[in-house]
Amino acid sequence: MELCSYDKEQAENDLVIRIKGLKVWTPEEKSWWRRKPTKAKTVILNNITGCIRRGEFAAIIGPSGAGKTTFLVSLAGKCTLPSEGSVTLWARNVKECPGAVEIVPQHEVFMDGLSVMEHLVFMTEMKLGSCKDPRNQATLNSLVEEFKLKPHVNTPVGGLSGGEKRLLSLATTLLSDPQILICDEPTTGLDSYNALLVVGVLKKLSTTGRVVLCSVHQPSCDLFKEFSSVLLMAEGRLLFHGSQEECKEVFESIGLRCPLNYNPAEFYIRAVSNSKSNVQRLVEVSTNRLEYCDGASPVRPDLVHCYNRTIQRNWFKQVYLLLWRLSLTLKREIKNQLLQLFITVVVTSMVLGVAYVGASGTTQRGVQQIRGFLWLITSEVSFGVSYSALYAFEYEIALFKRETGVYKCSAYFVSRLLSFIPRCIIYPVLLVSIATLAVDLPSYIMTATEFTVLLILSAIPAVAYGLGMAALFTSTGIIGDVMPCVDLPLLLMSGAFLRLSSLPPWMYPVKYISHFYYAMDAISNIYWRQIDFIDCPTNETSTCVKDGAAVLLENGYVTDYILQDSLGFILLTLFWCVLGYLGLKREERKGYAY
């Protein structure tokens, strides 16, 4: 089970991680109307140099805000802040060795509706391959055993305690058997038994040659002594790196002796909290001590072969697995979801039925009513599905970012789109079946069937539109405000409120990206093409429309509607999918907030 390996004989005692002059800072923030920066640049990591050896099990300690998390994230090559200096694994840039390092963040993010086993099966399938493979099954079972997750395999993840979630998070990360494991506060929130259990497993990993780095907050004496080395940080600097014995010696050399029976970790942290002089003295000592890293012989990059146990499942398999995971959570809510949908559609259909009872397109009065009815059923479906997709990413975006690299962004978007297909079918079927009973449709069965098929087809670009907008605005939280502004020009193009034949040419592009337009164009054509004669009373004062074709002409709908509207639905779905994909890609690039 080897991930990112290298020629062992050649480099048995070599350095694994080498850090040179690492500096990380937050960028200046400027507003476009002021020249002066609104927020100055802040240095988080200040010129860190050091090296980590094979088999090291290190505790990273320091006061809050010392930069421990930023340091760990930089070591994993996942820091998105501006930086200089270098982090290399076996003489290779950390970013060139993906999969060699895995990071377990401080905060867990899971799909709460899944059970522990379902989550682990999903991750195994995505990262390692089929769960039917005995090797993968053995890995999965051994992690369940090792992290004492067996009693919880059927418990929903959302129902686990904080500590149990931590164990699950570690087990998930270890599935891919990383060569370097970085854990941000792996024992926080665990009782002493589980904390020791976790530390024990991590220590065991390090004895196999892997590097395990953990930031720890106020570790107990028992826990602290399990670590083979200590990295002490304060004010963004690495003040000490070495064994616990050496740490004691260094502190004593600057006149700081840990009292007997006092927790050494707590003593070191206290000594560097709010004491500039202690920090300065340790910086001076460490500058000399850390030179040993420069003296050690580096591995030749050409001898390093980065490979990793995780595999990339093919795109279709990824979509399938993501859909399978979504279906598991949906299955648990299916009764509520169906009931909600049913009530919404029945109430809507009944209101429409009552308002348009007996409406027929064969009379002059009926023309207006049928136009209204057609507009309302198409807009109900479009709004119903696009707004249900609008908040799809709100809760999932953190999970998506956390799982970056596990599956492709496009696979995730497509699986989310496909998960709405049942709604795109059920909604129109119910709505047309109930609402059309009240109106006078020519060749009822045929027309109602055509309406249903059309509304199902129109629901797909509508969902893509909702998801696309959701992906574009998910991180800003303003989606609820943006949607109505984008909806307005699109629904104006439906032809229900404007005569499309007299649109100014500059508005044409809006018409062609309006799913309302294609849906109204098609449904109007289906209905009005069957109306050969519209009665015109002798006492009618205004001009009469004489047949369905005249109604279509008046509205500005096309004649070749099947080809144009089908093409419109396809292109529009692609258009919103591409925009949604780009939105998600942008979120992915921003990185996970560790």
Ligand SMILES: Nc1ncnc2c1ncn2[C@@H]1O[C@H](COP(=O)(O)OP(=O)(O)OP(=O)(O)O)[C@@H](O)[C@H]1O
């Ligand atoms: N993306 C960021 N933007 C702005 N400031 C940041 C960012 N990330 C970290 N910081 C700041 O850098 C400092 C170090 O943060 P970091 O989380 O690395 O510290 P830490 O030692 O892990 O703290 P704790 O032990 O409390 O988790 C903090 O003052 C934090 O506010």
